[in-house]
Amino acid sequence: MTIAQAFDMLLVEPLPLRFTAYDGSASGPEDAPFQFHLRTPRGLSYLLTAPGDLGLARAYISGDLEIEGVHPGDPYEAMRLLQKGLKLRRPSAAEAIDMLRSVGLSTLRPPAPPPQEALPRWRRMMEGLRHSEGRDAEAIHHHYDVSNTFYEYVLGPSMTYTCAVFPTEDASLEVAQETKYDLVARKLDLQPGQRLLDLGCGWGGMVRHAAKEYGVNVIGVTLSREQASWAQHRIKEEGLDHLAEVRFMDYRHVEETGFDAISSIGLTEHIGLKNYPSYFSWIRDHLKPQGRLLNHCITRNDNTQSASAGAFIDRYVFPDGELAGSGTIVTAVEDCGLEVQHQENIRVHYAKTLAGWCRNLQENWDACVDEVGIGTAKVWGLYMAGSRLAFERNEIQLHHVLATKTDANGASGYPLRHTF
DSSP, rough: HHHHHHHHBBBBOEEESSEETTTSEEEEOOSOEEEEOOOHHHHHHHHHTTTTTTHHHHHTTTEEEEEEBTTTTTHHHHHHHHHHHBBOOOHHHHHHHHHHHOOOOGGEEEOOTTTOOOOOOHHHHGGGGGTOHHHHHHHHHHHHOOOHHHHHHHHOOOOOOSSOOOOSOOOOHHHHHHHHHHHHHHHTTTTOOOOOEEETTTTTTTHHHHHHHHEEEEEEEEOOOOHHHHHHHHHHHOTTTTEEEESOOGGGGOOOEEEEEEEEEEOGGGGGGHHHHHHHHHHHHTTTEEEEEEEEEESSSSSSSHHHHOHHIIIIIIOOOBOOOOHHHHHHHHHHOOOEEEEEEHHHHHHHHHHHHHHHHHHTTHHHHHHHHHHHHHHHHHHHHHEEEEEEETTTEEEEEEOOOOOSSSSSOOOOSOOO
C-alpha cells in the first residue's frame, strides 16, 4: 500500500486537492488548486504520532509537508478548503495493520518537534503552577518577545495586536485600529485629567491614544520587556511622557489605586478561568467609586466548552491560554461586585483584522523570514489564517464588556443611555 492509498483510505469522500508523497505515490486531481506534498518519512511520523492539528503543524513548520497554491504568509484558502471538506473515518483494525505494515513501524517513533514548539503542559507544570507570575511571564515571552521588527512588519504602523473595529467595509487596518482605541476611550468616558490603567498594554497603543486624544494620565503594564521598551521609546518620541508611561511588570504589582478607568484589551485570555474572580476583584479594588472597566477579549461561542486552547495554539502560539464564553466573563465581572452596563460582540471585525495581518506578512515575507526564520514565519501564517477561519465560522468571538464600580447607594455615574 502506498502512502497516497493509505491517505485515500482514511477519507470519507475525495478532496478537491492533489496529494503526493515521497514514495512517488499521488492521489487527487492533477489540476487541483492546491497540492499537499509529504516530503519525508519524518513528516509522516509527525502525522502519525500526533494526529490532528499538532501533527500537521509540526510537519508543515519543519518543511516536511509543503502546500502549493497558497503563500505561506496567508494559507487561508487551502485551510478553508480543508476545514470545509476534510472528513476522516476511523480505519478497521485490519486496515490499520495493513497501513502500518506498508509505511513501517519505525514511523511510530515520535521525532523531536520543531524548535518553535513550547514544552507540553505537563513539562511546564515543573516550571511553576499554571498562571503563577513566573509561568505567565514565560508564556508572554514565548509569544510577544519574538521581535519588535517582525511585529512592525505584520501589524503595521499602529503596532496593535488586538482586534480592530472597522467603521466601513473598506476601511484600512490603521483606521480600524484607531477607531477601536477611540471606541474604548468613549466607552470609558475618558476626560482630561483622569487616570487610566491599561492592563496588558502591548506596545502602548491605547496608552498613547488616551494621553494624546483625551489628555488622560495613563499607566500601561506588560509582561513583555520588548513591548515595554518599544512603547516607552515611542511615548518619548511623541512627547507624551508627561502624561503616559509603560512599565515592564506584572499588573499584580501595580501599587497605585483609585483609577477613573481601567482597560483590559487582550489580557483576559492569559489570566485563566480559575483566576477570573481574583482578576476582576483586583480591578474593582483599583477603581475609584463610579469608575469604569472595559474588558476586551476573545471568547468562545458558548459557555459549556473546555477553556483550554487546542494543541497547536497551546504549543506554538499562546501557551496556557484559556478562553471562555461571554456569559462566563459577564458572570465573573458581576460576581466581584461590578455592574455590567453594556456588552457587544465584534467577532467579524477580528476576521477582517487577521486578513489584514496575513496580507502584511505576505507582502513583507522575505524581511520577516530574515528577521525570525522560516519556521516562525510559517507558524504565524498558519495561526493567523486559521484564526480568521475560526472567527468567520463563529467558533470564537470577541467581546467588549463595560462595567462600573457602582457604590452601595446604587450610584454608578453612568448616563441614562450610552453615549458612545
